[in-house]
Amino acid sequence: MLSARSIPRLRTSLLASTRVDRARVLDTLVNNLDGMAYRCHLDRDWTMVFVSQGCLALTGYPADVLVGANALSWEAVTDPSDRQRVRGEIEAAVRSARRFAVEYRIRTREGDTKWVLERGIPVPDERGCIVIEGFVEDITEHRAMVAALEHAELRYRHIFEHASEGIFQTTPEGRYLAANPALAKLYGYAGPDELIADLAELDRRLYVEPGRRAAFRRLMETHGEVRNFESEVYRRDGSRIWISENAHIVRGSDGRLICYEGTVQDVSERRHYEAQLERQANRDQLTGLPNRNLLRDRIEQGIARAARRGCMLALVFIDLDGFKFINDSLGHAAGDELLVEIAGRLNASIRSSDTVGRLGGDEFVLVLNDHEQLGSVISTLERVLQDIGRPAALAGRELQVGASLGVAMYPDDGDDADSLLKHADVAMYAAKSRGRNNFQFFTRALNSVAEERLTLEAAMRVAIERDEFEVHYQPKLDHRRRIVGMEALARWFHPVLGDIRPDRFIPIAEECGLILPLTTCILRRAFAAARRWNQGRDQPLRLAVNLSPRLFLSRDIVAHVSGLLCDAGLPASQVELEVTETVFLGDDELAVGIFRAFKALGLSLAMDDFGTGYSSLSYLRRFPLDTIKIDRSLVVGIEQQDEMAMIARAVISLGQSLRKTVVAEGVENPAQFDFLRFQGCDEFQGYLFSRPLPEAGFARLLEAGGVIAARGD
Template sequence: MGLPGVLLVDSDDRLHRMCATAARIHGFDADVVTTAAAGFERMAHGSYSVVVADLEQPGVAGRSFLEELCDRYPGITIVALVRGSAIDVPRSHELDTAIATVVGTPVESEIFGAALHDALDHHHRRVRRKLDAVDHSTILLVEDSDGDALLVVEYLSEICGARVTRATRVEDAAQILRGVSYDFVITDLTLPDACGLDAVRRLQPLAPNAPFIVLTGIDDEDIAIRAMQQGAQDYLVKGQLDAPTLRRTLRHAAERKRVYNRLVHLSRHDPLTGVGNRAALRDRIETTLARARRRELGFAVLFIDLDRFKAINDDLGHDAGDAVLIEISARICACVRTSDMVARLGGDEFAVLLDELQPTDHPLDVGRRILRSIERPIMLQGGEVVVTASIGVARYPDAAGSVDDILKAADTAMYAAKRSGRNNIQIVGEVAAEDRDRVSLTHGLQHALERGELSLHFQPQLTLDRHRVVGYEALLRWYRPGGVMVPPAEFIPLLEDSGRIVAVGEWVLARACEQLAIWRASGYRDIRVAVNVSARQFEGTGLIDTVGDCLRRYDLPPPCLELELTETVLMGDTSHVKGILDVLRRLGVRIAIDDFGTGYSSLAYLSRFAVDCLKIDRSFIDQVHVDRERALITSAIITLGHHLGLEVVAEGVELAEQLAFVTSARCDLAQGYLLGRPARAEHVTAALCS
């Protein structure tokens, strides 16, 4: 057996030479790297029980590196180095279980050696706890073969004391899962009432928190991949199974499921305060709006913006600002019912959804209670801070329409509160001025395509290793008479509401393919073009024919065309979505998931459908260089995409710091204003020729 592996990450030459020597003296095999990126590279290809890194050193290792290390490798054990005393070093929740000991610098050889041995003991105890968790677990085994079932039970009795319940049919297993929770589900694929991946598809939603393991006699790599995409954590072949393999599989499946569930949670919650995020709020309002229309119920949305919060960050620092946001979030939650929802929209903006309001309930009462709670002094280490807020209220059905209409109404009311002197509440019904603008834009859109007011701009997508342009995203623009550009966020929802999005979408697809054919004829044959496909266009009957016609008419290789679908599209009828995606894949075009991470379906649907690429939403990229949690989520998404064999694109890269981050995180492509603004085709052609 080899020596225990230790990885030292530090840029201080004297320190890592001394630590490496001390590690080897005390019986450890030590490797040394000087950057965080090199550390992750070694972790990916080496076997290390302990990582040694400076807890306080920014840019090389530091807390953010260790946090991400724990996220990528949940079983790792850490020896943290600190300057000076090792007493009273603050630990985050993520690091608490991973850090075995803290050592002050300069490091003494004997102390460092003892710390490594303590860390190795700590590592072994953590592994033992994970094994114990398997030993005392409950397992649902779905297997109709008595011989195979007996073999699995014998293996389990040999390796652990797990309690096993057996079902011979999927329907029997489903009935069991509706009443009892299990730690693991092990299922065959060929059962009396299921074949193929039916068992996984039918049972996984009934046990969303249990790791799924497929145990089958079918040794087929393609089926194994599809099983993992459907939500299974592992795929075992019966003839290749033994007791140690089964035990290792259970342990690894539990770890994968834990990481998966954490990613799901992070995609739906604000990492700082723990309340919901913008995507979760939109989904909840969508559900509440549909229910309110059916049952004639009322609800209200409150937009809360802290007054002059920037001064707190500027004067007291971002740590103090974060502490204030956490306290404000807790106070808002204490002012509402458990059936209501609190969300942080970003920065110093919060929102509250007051659900199922009776005619006698008034959201202004809740708003005033929130204002009084917020303005109570907040005690910080540096003294006392007083914060006020401006609140805008939109109540349904007074403020009606779509989710966006209601959110806009609440936002407008909040700005009215700020204009009225701050620290107050304003409530609006339907916003008359916005309604008039909406009618004007809708009328103008009816003939915009025929009048030639719509055009395409193209934004480049570049590789991050060589900064080479590999493609362009086609973006729709509307210039009204007089040359006034209407923002896409204003007119595209109107196209969708009116149904015109289908005709316009077909026009966009044809013009983008035509332009790509022109570039290819000019010698630029290695680029591709990406086109957004709306939910209505995808749900219609003509998309496949339109794509096929465009490929034939312009003589394009199918992989040169990429169709970008939002998560909203994937949330439709699963069989319908899968059918269309399968046909498109047979045509050979690429499929990308746009704005990845903004919807609750992100991970579930990504694993269910075969796609080529995912584009990380700009809301994540916007903060990666200043927000550690955003950086962790973004790195996790990139890692997840690569594990699934997908190309990953970072959207909205506007700063050099953001570009540096996504490059170090091994993202494949990026697009954004820093790399190239959307431009007309003739300007892109000129750039290609230059």
Template sequence: MSAALRISLIYLLLASAWIWLSDAFAHLLPIPAEWAADVQTLKGQLFVVLTGLLLFWLIRKEERRQRELRTELRQTRARLEHFVDVSPAVIYVFEVQDAHPRLRLSYLSANIERLTGFSATHFFQHPSTAADRLHPDDQARVRAHLRRAASEGTELSLQYRWLHRDGRYRWIEDRATLNRNPLTGKTELVGNWRDISQAKQDELLLQAAEERWRFAIDGSEIGLWDWNVPDNTVFFSTRWKTMLGHDESEIGNELSEWSSRIHPDDLPAVQADVQTLLNTPEAQYSNEHRVRCKNGNYIWILDRGKVVERNDRGEAVRVIGTHTDLSTLKQREAALDLHAGMFMNSLEGILICGPDQRIESVNNTFTDITGYTAEEAIGHPPSFLSSGRHDADFYRQMWQQITQTGRWQGEIWNRRKSGEVYIEWLTINVDHAPDGSVRHYYAIFSDISERKANEEKIRHISQHDTLTNLPNQSVLRDRLGLALAHAQRTQKPLAVLFMDLDRFKIINDSLGPTAADALLVEVAHRLTQTVRHQDTVSRQGGDEFTLLLPEVDAADAAHVAQKLLKCFADPFFVSGQQLVVTPSIGIAVYPADGHEVDTLLQASDMAMYRAKSDGGNTFRFHTADMHQRVSKTLRLENDLRKALRQGELLLHFQPQVSFTSGRVVGCEALVRWQHPESGLMPPAEFIPVAEDSGLIVPIGEWVLYTATRQCRDWQLAGLQDLVMAVNVSTVQFRQEDFAQTVKHALTAANLPPRFLEIEITESVMADNPERAIRTIRQLHDLGVQLSIDDFGTGYSSFSYLKRFKIHKLKIDQSFVRDLNTDSNSASISQAIISMAHSLELSVIAEGVETPEQAHWLATHQCDEAQGYLYARPLPADQFEAWLTSPTSTAAMLQPGR
């Protein structure tokens, strides 16, 4: 009933009641007749007022009720819209049009934007969006279902992929039914969309997991059983049955199908383990036993199980487990036991390494040979056995062959735990995996120390003299042949000494062969103690000995012969008697005396007979002139040693002149020898002998101490600015304590270091450049000046020169001599001057003998000069007198103008 009808009926009812009641009430009142009209009027007015109020109240109440209904309706609509908006399902309505059903979107809930990325307005403006964004593989199926649902009225239930606005497909579940709208009477397809992407993904993952599980169970070597304990029924997988040789249908699901197949000897242990599993919470069952197959044979299986479900009383309800066929494994174990027995009891040591080359297993013989137990060896690389006798190149070649061929075999020295070094015969093989990678390294070895020792004894006996244990003649000839080949390649000398004992036959006849043999043993001992380790001392038989001295020239051979004569000077004590024995020594030198083994041996033999014919207890060379030359050198060496002791050496001094000032700025100390018989000897005659004999070091120290002391004496005499230059030999400079020697000389003379100039040659860099540079720096730190003598004639390396703490370069006299006649000499000299000045070094020229040479040097800005043009080397007193001579000063100034 509408509000207007309801109000009208109420009004009609109340108005009628008022008229009837008011008229009845008016008749009951004693109202005069003349008031009747007024009463009617008043009654009408009251009617109007009362009915107006009544109408106002009714309308107001109805309005309030309508407002409440509208509010409730809005709340209900808002609640419904909220529910729809937060709902995962999107509600849609399509109107079905035409006989051939066409769908027109008439309603779409606002939460469509969350599902698709598009607003509801978009779908109304672009009706084809819903169909266009279907996955191509799903479009035909979705359209067919929509047509069927619209035409036949069947319920629509679909899952398909729809392209979200973000570019990714989402899985949609679409459910709809066909209805008739009660308000419009139109047929509508009403449904909802839900995003089931996560559920679909979970479903696909679960499906994949199930497929993998089924594939793993069906395709693996493991049989599965599932035991329902209360029913005593068991599910057996296909693999469980085929493992025993049965088809799918040949085995039922009774528990007896399992227990009756267990080997009778194994059944009690299996039943005990199963009872423990059923009665013990969290227990797991594992048992290896034999099971009967269809053909009656037994196979070994590993049976494992676990209770996965218990009832409220803790009783096992469900147990699942697996069968694993151990037949192949058992066969392998048997084979491994056999191989392990062979491995552990092999007479050869065996070790196995992994691909990381660390030991994984060793046998008992390994321990017997090396002394290391398995526990001590496993985990270590085999290199912990290394003896240290092989260099890195040996192991590099070994591993190169292993890598290339997969095998290496040979002799190798290793060290036992006790520290003893032994030799073994080692074979290494590589085990490769099918893909070519290394799986293991197998090493088999045997101790061949005893065999090698026996072989060495036999070889030693065949190559050595049984009495003296010296190499015999065949070994000497072999070594001499090798030494000659080396000497020919390197252009170095060698010497062969043939020695025979004087009057040995008398000793043998008088004292007997036993004493003679004892004497020969003592002689052999003294000979080996006298020579170097690289020399060979050989006994040729009887009392004859031959010595091979590689890289020894005639002079050195004479020194060795002298040492041998000296070692025979002391008597021999043999059989309680004191014997004095002297040798006769013959010397042959390659290449002067021959180029062949036999030629040199014969030459030394002949030289020995010359020594013996000259009375013995001496040595002789094969040729007389060589003997004469060597004898002269030896005499000179001996005289030089005596000269050092008796003070026969002296110094001469040659002035060094400055082209800039014309003054004498220094002098060079030059050693001379006042020989008692030969007179004054220049350095060229005795310095080479001093260098060969090692006397150059004490001579150089004498020069250094004498020169510094003389310089200090001149300073005290008034010559304040004179610098003393001392030429140092290469041998002396290479002494480790050379810088300390210079320091001590300066201290002893009380000479300031700046007045000493050490002259060195470029050759000091050739042997050990770093040590030479270190010594130069030490001298520089002392404050001593340094110059390079004979610059340009030797080891001219600018890479080292720039690292020197050098003050001066000296141009060699060979360049100065040809300055005015040879353009090359002039160019080299000019280059030396320019280079020195660019390095902030001064330059001095030696051997200046003519005014033209001095003029050229001065013109090209050479700083200093020395030579005969100014003065010859002079003794100290004459040098001091020359300095004060006015004619000498004029002579110095003239050439430089």
């Protein structure tokens, strides 16, 4: 063990060994650095007092050649062109007693020129004289790399400024960071700065097709680049050109995305030429409509789309009635003029998602996509017949033609273009054989549906003219089973067709434009009845009437209902309009405006069939609704199924929280009524209390006191 007396001696020994080690380490470090450490005098030759062994690799001279009064002076080693500049910078540092760093050239023993960086500081030596101590390192490669970079940048700048194609850098969001003159000229700007300052939000300001910038970004994010990305764009003056973009992602050393960088070319001329070729190959030369080649492609696309979406496609074969007579009597020029006119009318009769093509002569074909119901196809066919039949001025005369239409439906009548065209052609001849200027479906079943629809439409027009529609009233009760209101429901009994349900005649009325006169008939009767029943009542009954979504969103509906109320002498406060959630899925601004106008008139507003559609809670917040009606489907089973009970309970609680009146439809047994009443539901409808009644039957209920006992009580 160490004694206390021996510890100081050990510490002294360790310190001495530490000093020796430091000297050795310092000497090793100085003589092995990649460069030359030195001390020199402040004289005209920069006489070296000490240089490290790195001088040999740096200059080609050993240390003994550079050190001493008679040695090769550092001034001589320094390139003559740099001597004055170097001396000036070092002497200025000495006067200020500060560090310096200076770059210059030296000449090596072999005659080569090297660039060096000298860093030093003036310090007093052991005698107190000012000397310079520092370090000189070779930066020849670094200088060469910097020069290469500067040259490359200059060359890139020259290319950037004088390239014939547009070059850009943008953020992913679509803000320009850089643009060259060619791009500015391409887009109609005086220069890059003007383009960068003005052109932002590229998806809205540059690309003609909405979402094109988003497609560009998706490709960049997926592949890191885009190639030959062609788009139609707006120039500054509003004109359009087609461009092709090639671009890639630029990332930093850390992998972070910096920008998109790429080039733009104007390909408008090529696109125009391609369009001409496409038109010649796929378009009818007279009308510009798709010819047989393109039409077949459109049919196949429509079939694939219908199969994917699970909807119907209608192929309509059209043959003009009486065209041959016009063509023969007035000449081919008049016939061609008529064909062009009919082509324009057909285009105007269909949606942008549909196709009209010409097979030749006076034969046209319609491809009608995305139909969910046969009724919408029939409405289109009727419109087409009406448009074709309008008079046309030809050769100084006003003439009229008709058309025979044959219809084949995918998938019932065929699953390929050939079979659908064949069957539509067969149906077209059937239309001609049945008197022309009509349409026929290929299958007997579809013909039956079409005939029924046409029969109902014709009968409905007569019934409206004769005021044959009736109104039945279903009581609305409070929790004490007292009648507090009634819902007006349209009913139609035809002497030949029998009892026709609303779900059959109302869609037809909407499609063929009869919904307004039908609704007017119903409202007139209902308003008059409500006025009679409410005369002298302390607490007026509120009349609930349904409005078709299509009718509700018509811009003059508020004035129309207001006029009917005035005619009947019924206060608006005694009427509640019921609408389904469909009205919320279209033009929000229009719907909100109509709701507010009805509220200003004094009417109450109710959402019917709540829970069967989208049922967004935002509707209950944004629209000024007074009442929500729980659909019958949410009432059936609440007394037996916990899940249904939970849903009904949640809807009632929601209505209470929003301070809405909650009405339950379809209450059919006492258990349902008791459950809903206990949960706080405000009003009730259903067969438990009464079916919809004719006006006389409902009046008897009121005369009996207006309190209805549940059936079986």
